[in-house]
Amino acid sequence: MRVTTAFNRLLGLPGASVIDVGFGSEGVIVTVRLRRRRRVCACCGQTGRQLKIRDRRVKRWRHLDLGSTRCVIECELRLLRCH
Numbered sequence: 001m002r003v004t005t006a007f008n009r010l011l012g013l014p015g016a017s018v019i020d021v022g023f024g025s026e027g028v029i030v031t032v033r034l035r036r037r038r039r040v041c042a043c044c045g046q047t048g049r050q051l052k053i054r055d056r057r058v059k060r061w062r063h064l065d066l067g068s069t070r071c072v073i074e075c076e077l078r079l080l081r082c083h
């Protein structure tokens, strides 16, 4: 079984897929990607290609520890331009 598949099952994050797992100084870094590629405004819920990507930034969340090792979820989020 691939390690990404194992982490997908282990973490069971809704709407996100594990694309990489690595070790960093903080512990295990699990990189995920949102399954939904469609652009949706987080404020008003508007969708569509007219929402231009203003910026991309990587967000991190601490997940439950894996034994004595910290587990950090990392995901690149797109900031959209919306009226």
Ligand SMILES: [Zn+2]
Pocket: 041, 042, 043, 044, 045, 046, 082, 083
């Ligand atoms: Zn909006």
